[in-house]
Amino acid sequence: MSVPVAITGLGVVSAFGHGVESFWRALTAGESGLRPIDRFPVAPGTAPAAAVPPMVVHDHVRTPVGRRIDRVSLFALAACRLAAQDAGLALGGLPPARTGLVLGSAYGNLEETATFLDRLFARGTANPLLFPNLVMNAPLSYASLELGLTGPGAMISAGEVSGEGAIACGTDLVAERVADVCFAGGADELSEPFHRALDEARRLSRTPHPLDGRADGFALGEGAAVLVLEPLTRARARGARLYATVAPASGFSLPAPVHGWPHDAAALAARLAPMIADADLVVAAANGDRALDALEADACRGRTPAVTAPRGATGSFGSAGALAVATAALAVAHGLLPPTVGHAPPARRGLDVVAGRARRAAVRVAVVDGLARGGACRPIRVEAA
Amino acid sequence: MLAAGLAAGTCGIGSLTRFTHAGRAHVAAEVAESARPLPGRLPPATLRRLSHPDRFALRAAAEACAAAGLDADAGGDVGVYVGTTTGGMRETEEAYRRRSAGEDARFRLSRLLGTPLATAAAAVSQALGLYGPRETVSTACSSSALAVAMAADAVRRGVVPVALAIGTDALCRLTYAGFDALQALDVEPCRPFDRDRQGLSLGEGAAALVLESAAHARARGACPRAVVLGWAATGDAHHPTAPHPAGAGAAAALTGALAAAGVPPDAVAYVNAHGTGTKQNDAVEVEVLRRVFGRRLVRMPVSATKSQLGHCLGAAGAVEAVVTVIALGEGLLPPTVNLRHLDPAWDDLDLVPEPGRRAALDVAVTSSYGFGGHNVSLVLGRASR
Numbered sequence: 001m002s003v004p005v006a007i008t009g010l011g012v013v014s015a016f017g018h019g020v021e022s023f024w025r026a027l028t029a030g031e032s033g034l035r036p037i038d039r040f041p042v043a044p045g046t047a048p049a050a051a052v053p054p055m056v057v058h059d060h061v062r063t064p065v066g067r068r069i070d071r072v073s074l075f076a077l078a079a080c081r082l083a084a085q086d087a088g089l090a091l092g093g094l095p096p097a098r099t100g101l102v103l104g105s106a107y108g109n110l111e112e113t114a115t116f117l118d119r120l121f122a123r124g125t126a127n128p129l130l131f132p133n134l135v136m137n138a139p140l141s142y143a144s145l146e147l148g149l150t151g152p153g154a155m156i157s158a159g160e161v162s163g164e165g166a167i168a169c170g171t172d173l174v175a176e177r178v179a180d181v182c183f184a185g186g187a188d189e190l191s192e193p194f195h196r197a198l199d200e201a202r203r204l205s206r207t208p209h210p211l212d213g214r215a216d217g218f219a220l221g222e223g224a225a226v227l228v229l230e231p232l233t234r235a236r237a238r239g240a241r242l243y244a245t246v247a248p249a250s251g252f253s254l255p256a257p258v259h260g261w262p263h264d265a266a267a268l269a270a271r272l273a274p275m276i277a278d279a280d281l282v283v284a285a286a287n288g289d290r291a292l293d294a295l296e297a298d299a300c301r302g303r304t305p306a307v308t309a310p311r312g313a314t315g316s317f318g319s320a321g322a323l324a325v326a327t328a329a330l331a332v333a334h335g336l337l338p339p340t341v342g343h344a345p346p347a348r349r350g351l352d353v354v355a356g357r358a359r360r361a362a363v364r365v366a367v368v369d370g371l372a373r374g375g376a377c378r379p380i381r382v383e384a385a
Numbered sequence: 386m387l388a389a390g391l392a393a394g395t396c397g398i399g400s401l402t403r404f405t406h407a408g409r410a411h412v413a414a415e416v417a418e419s420a421r422p423l424p425g426r427l428p429p430a431t432l433r434r435l436s437h438p439d440r441f442a443l444r445a446a447a448e449a450c451a452a453a454g455l456d457a458d459a460g461g462d463v464g465v466y467v468g469t470t471t472g473g474m475r476e477t478e479e480a481y482r483r484r485s486a487g488e489d490a491r492f493r494l495s496r497l498l499g500t501p502l503a504t505a506a507a508a509v510s511q512a513l514g515l516y517g518p519r520e521t522v523s524t525a526c527s528s529s530a531l532a533v534a535m536a537a538d539a540v541r542r543g544v545v546p547v548a549l550a551i552g553t554d555a556l557c558r559l560t561y562a563g564f565d566a567l568q569a570l571d572v573e574p575c576r577p578f579d580r581d582r583q584g585l586s587l588g589e590g591a592a593a594l595v596l597e598s599a600a601h602a603r604a605r606g607a608c609p610r611a612v613v614l615g616w617a618a619t620g621d622a623h624h625p626t627a628p629h630p631a632g633a634g635a636a637a638a639l640t641g642a643l644a645a646a647g648v649p650p651d652a653v654a655y656v657n658a659h660g661t662g663t664k665q666n667d668a669v670e671v672e673v674l675r676r677v678f679g680r681r682l683v684r685m686p687v688s689a690t691k692s693q694l695g696h697c698l699g700a701a702g703a704v705e706a707v708v709t710v711i712a713l714g715e716g717l718l719p720p721t722v723n724l725r726h727l728d729p730a731w732d733d734l735d736l737v738p739e740p741g742r743r744a745a746l747d748v749a750v751t752s753s754y755g756f757g758g759h760n761v762s763l764v765l766g767r768a769s770r
Contacts, residue, residue, distance in 0.1 A: 001542075002542075065624055065625060068625075096622065097619070097637065101620065106501050106503070107501065113559065114481065116559065116563070117478060117481055117482070117485075117558070117559065118485065120558060120559075120562050121482050121485060121486075124407030124408075125407065125408075125562075125566070126408070126562035126563050126565065126566035127566065128563070128566035128567045128568075131559075131563035131564075131566060131567060132625040132626045132756065133625075134559060134563065135470060135523075135525050135756050135757065136470060136471075136502060136523035136525075137523050137524045137525050137755065137756070137757050137759060138625065138757065140524065140620075140757060140759065141625050141756065141757025141758065141759070142625065142757075144620040144621075144622045144757070144758065145621075145622045145623055145624065145625070145757075145758070147622070148622050149620060149622055150619055150620045150621065150622045150633075150634055150637065151619065151620065152617075152618045152619065152620075153524070153618065153619075153620045153759060154522050154524060154531060154535075154618070155522060155523045155524050155759075156520065156521065156522055156523075157472075157501065157502040157503060157521050157522070157523045158502075158503045158506075158519070158520060158521045159501045159503035159504075159507075159521075162503075165520055165521075169520070169535075172538075172542075176538075176542070193481065193492065196492060197491075197492040197493075200491045200492060201491070250517075250518050250544050250545075251517075251518035251519060251520070252462075252516060252517065252518060253465070253510045253515070253516040253517065253518070253519050254516065255511065255516070256507075256511065257431060257511075258427065258431050258434075258435070258439075258504060258507045258508045258511050259431070259434060259504065259507075318501070372503065373507075374503060374504060374506075374507025374510075374511070375507060375510065375511065375516075376503065376506070376507065376510075376519040378518075
């Protein structure tokens with residue numbers, strides 16, 4: 001019944017700029033996207049973050065109702081447009097009712113939520129113009145109306161696996177032939193209240209060291225990544241560029257605290273083992289958070305694949321998994337493994353962590369392990385087409 | 386309780402007591418917090434941190450599992466699919482207010498970390514030991530209709546033998562003040578399809594459904610209550626808040642769901658309407674029903690559950706799916722309450738005035754339409770005995 005699904009386009013908005021080229025160039029060059037924050041006022045010594053360079057609304061928005069777009073939705077919309085362009089698809093040429101759109105976001109529009117609540121608490125009045133932007137599905141709403149897509153859609157909000165969840169859902173739509181083409185990915189933004197709360201709670205690091213013994217916290221980032229997904233046969237027939245094929249494993253859950261990381265690495269290892277047994281690369285969720293890094297290192301120990309952790313360069317955000325899947329697809333397509341920024345050997349648990357500079361190697365299978373607090377796991381396998 | 390309330394035509398909408406609100410409307414359908422301990426095996430410290438919607442979800446999930454006779458520890462690979470819109474927003478609002486007012490020296494991170502919508506699924510999964518795939522979707526007011534559809538699809542495709550579909554949301558200042566600022570709230574309990582309807586009434590709560598393949602149910606000797614025959618999800622691609630004036634996307638969802646179910650429009654015996662009580666939504670919905678059902682609509686009972694339970698936003702789709710299952714199983718047509726002056730534009734329709742009535746039903750549809758134009762229709766059938 002289900003058909004193989006190809007990744008034929010990538011749209012990335014990241015701290016490295018707008019577009020997949022700038023992202024991949026910087027990531028494989030070992031650059032860090034972390035900078036002192038200048039988007040909102042912060043106290044001296046505040047932890048840095050990986051912020052997206054300023055974007056211009058009218059570069060991406062075409063409709064009058066789209067002009068009030070919020071930042072998260074703008075990231076998502078821009079990534080969709082970039083992905084379509086990258087895939088060589090004219091948006092006007094897509095069958096609107098047969099084109100899927102699945103986006104993920106963990107926190108949505110916290111920045112404007114705070115603005116809305118400030119006025120509500122101070123004056124008891126709500127801003128009706130702001131309210132439509134505060135619903136979690138605003139990115140889906142703006143992207144669908146801007147792109148004119150009326151097909152099946154969903155907004156996934158699954159914490160740290162919001163990006164993986166959206167890509168898995170979008171892959172299912174294409175594999176099950178509910179959609180001929182699907183845009184799938186995720187977006188999240190750096191927001192003042194969230195950054196301040198994490199920094200006050202001392203969860204943030206000034207220099208994150210994913211998967212190495214010095215790990216003392218993570219950094220926040222923001223951005224969006226969107227994949228164009230098509231049936232492999234259709235992609236071949238139109239002569240599309242094939243980054244890779246994508247096959248989400250069915251998700252699973254592990255015993256875990258509701259608000260924290262699972263403790264049982266052996267249980268995770270047992271579930272991941274068959275998925276990464278033949279992998280050449282694991283794109284890890286590790287970000288320098290001690291509990292997460294320890295869990296992941298323990299679960300992957302003793303396996304052969306190389307490991308890279310892009311959140312060292314891009315910072316962490318709810319839908320960063322979409323960026324991880326894009327990284328996996330790029331590694332497969334280019335035979336290049338990006339280094340883990342902030343990591344210096346020796347790696348935890350003897351892992352083969354790509355560090356320092358990018359490594360050239362054939363990647364037939366890359367796996368994004370997809371871990372979230374609360375115990376949800378959503379691995380995605382990307383394979384050479 | 387729900388079946389009795391539906392049969393009695395009870396209106397659960399009363400005064401808003403959850404928080405102070407300075408706007409026009411002051412009514413809501415609030416859930417009286419149960420004094421019984423929360424089900425499952427979460428530690429006390431976790432239970433204290435659970436947000437209202439997470440608690441609602443947990444109670445509804447446990448009730449559904451018990452009603453289905455699912456063994457408490459047989460949950461290994463049961464999937465959990467949740468639809469919600471604001472998660473722990475009320476708790477976050479309070480923490481944010483305290484921090485802004487200087488009552489707390491720091492923003493309570495634990496409250497902010499309770500905001501991600503994924504915590505309801507995590508709480509249900511961890512409390513009840515359900516370790517299958519987990520997904521949280523947020524498409525505004527159609528969120529949990531989509532969760533039901535995704536859970537049914539996972540069962541149909543054999544991804545999981547059993548899936549739990551849950552909708553949950555709690556009243557919060559953000560949505561209450563936001564809808565009021567948009568002048569979308571009726572100052573009286575809402576009056577769907579009434580000539581004098583002025584808007585919706587917000588509600589809260591959770592509903593859960595256990596979905597499994599007919600073969601799996603038979604094998605374990607379970608008695609099915611209803612069958613999910615088909616579903617479809619579409620987008621309007623029109624406006625962030627307003628429905629498409631001709632209901633194009635809503636009609637496509639309804640016809641798509643009927644086609645997927647292999648059910649001719651003539652076979653539908655009951656429509657559980659989205660029926661919010663706003664001028665525009667109800668008018669567009671009736672037009673959609675006329676277009677899909679034609680002259681057959683004149684004899685087709687159509688009722689609005691939101692007249693009894695308010696608009697539970699992300700929970701509404703699952704609540705109304707449960708109501709439709711009860712309607713099919715018990716041969717009960719739940720009424721549209723508060724309907725005093727039928728809108729002359731649809732005085733030819735059967736809107737099931739109070740107190741409702743009995744009727745044998747084989748096939749029913751329930752539709753949910755979300756902000757941003759995300760439409761979901763479900764076609765449900767009576768279980769054969």
